Amino acid sequence: MxxxxxxxxxxxxxxxxxxxxxxxxxxxxxxxxxxxxxxxxxxxxxxxxxxxxxxxxxxxxxxxxxxxxxxxxxxxxxxxxxxxxxxxxxxxxxxxxxxxxxxxxxxxxxxxxxxxxxxxxxxxxxxxxxxxxxxxxxxxxxxxxxxxxxxxxxxxxxxxxxxxxxxxxxxxxxxxxxxxxxxxxxxxxxxxxxxxxxxxxxxxxxSSEFREKERLRAKARHDEAQALHNARREAKQEEKFEIARHMISDGEPIEKIVRYTGLTKESIENLKV
Structure with missing residues (x-):
């Protein structure tokens, strides 16, 4: 079809x-x-x-x-x-x-x-x-x-x-x-x-008029989807940071925090500051 x-x-x-x-x-x-x-x-x-x-x-x-x-x-x-x-x-x-x-x-x-x-x-x-x-x-x-x-x-x-x-x-x-x-x-x-x-x-x-109007609408829909994706990604990243902060306060070793969160050692070290 x-x-x-x-x-x-x-x-x-x-x-x-x-x-x-x-x-x-x-x-x-x-x-x-x-x-x-x-x-x-x-x-x-x-x-x-x-x-x-x-x-x-x-x-x-x-x-x-x-x-x-x-x-x-x-x-x-x-x-x-x-x-x-x-x-x-x-x-x-x-x-x-x-x-x-x-x-x-x-x-x-x-x-x-x-x-x-x-x-x-x-x-x-x-x-x-x-x-x-x-x-x-x-x-x-x-x-x-x-x-x-x-x-x-x-x-x-x-x-x-x-x-x-x-x-x-x-x-x-x-x-x-x-x-x-x-x-x-x-x-x-x-x-x-x-x-x-x-x-x-x-x-x-x-008609070219419709095509242009739909192009603008499609761009708006794409921008909205991209903004939503970025917001979700940032929220997920912030959740990882929060888990890392709790593990740091519990005295967990950095290697374990890396395994649990997927964060880099450098970003975990920065959380200690």
Whole structure:
């Protein structure tokens, strides 16, 4: 199988494609939220920009903020689980929700704010690929407010067989696809929206603008990985020094400390100073 160089999960591709093809984004959001396309009146992308100077920042988050029928919708794709994803999502929800309150306005004017996360890892201990959370009273299950909502779509849990009439699963299958054969299989179903999305994929990935943006993002990812590697190496080295200090205080011979820690005699002697 021919592995895709970039997938729909690639954050630069995700942002560029759906900003440049807003009708595709509108259809995607309608299917993710489970509402009819014709039911969407107001549809505005509020953060279409992707400044090159921000792409080199490892903290740059390439999500898409929208206003859909008066409610705020934040859509993002996440590939790696760093162990704190629910907290991260709630943090971004809180920032998005609170930023909508203008000076002099009452709290009741705050809009319904929904976060949609398409994630490439299992997050919850359940078989369902779609989970939706809202704040409920724990015994009576009374809804506190419908202005908070979190949709999670877990790609590893998708069924292997997808019908051409299931638009939600078709969209998610696009995001899950890792090979050209998988994209071609979806395109062969001759679902117009899917064909449009795949054609847009090839148009975007062939552009020099995308290649440059992805180069900057790849550099940021590499720099972050290198910084993490260096931090772990320094922590491991400091652990060796700490062991050596204890052995020195216990009167252990240098030769034994060298064997236990792998440190040089010179570095151990320096610890005695």
């Amino acid at each position: 021919r592995k895709l160089e970039y997938t729909f999960k690639t954050d630069t591709l995700f942002k560029m494609l759906f900003v440049q093809y807003p009708e595709l984004l509108k259809k995607l959001v309608a299917d993710l939220l489970g509402i009819p396309l014709e039911g969407i009146g107001q549809f505005v992308i509020r953060n279409p920009e992707m400044p090159p100077e921000n792409l080199g920042d490892k903290f740059c988050r390439l999500d898409i903020n929208m206003t859909v029928n008066g409610q705020r919708v934040d859509l993002e794709v996440q590939v790696c689980n760093e162990g704190d994803y629910p907290e991260r999502v709630m943090y971004y929800w809180a920032r998005e929700f609170s930023s909508a309150l203008l000076t002099g306005q009452g709290y009741s004017t705050l809009p319904r704010t929904i976060v949609i996360s398409i994630i490439d890892f299992p997050l919850f201990e359940c078989e369902e690929y779609h989970s939706f959370f809202q704040p409920l009273e724990v015994t009576r299950h009374t809804l506190l407010s419908d202005k908070m909502g979190f949709h999670f779509f877990e790609l590893p849990k998708l069924p292997s067989d997808v019908g051409e009439d299931d638009m939600l699963l078709l969209w998610l299958s696009l995001f899950k696809a890792e090979t050209e054969e998988e994209l071609e299989k979806i395109k062969e179903m001759e679902v117009p929206v899917m064909s449009q999305a795949i054609n847009a994929y090839y148009t975007i990935t062939a």
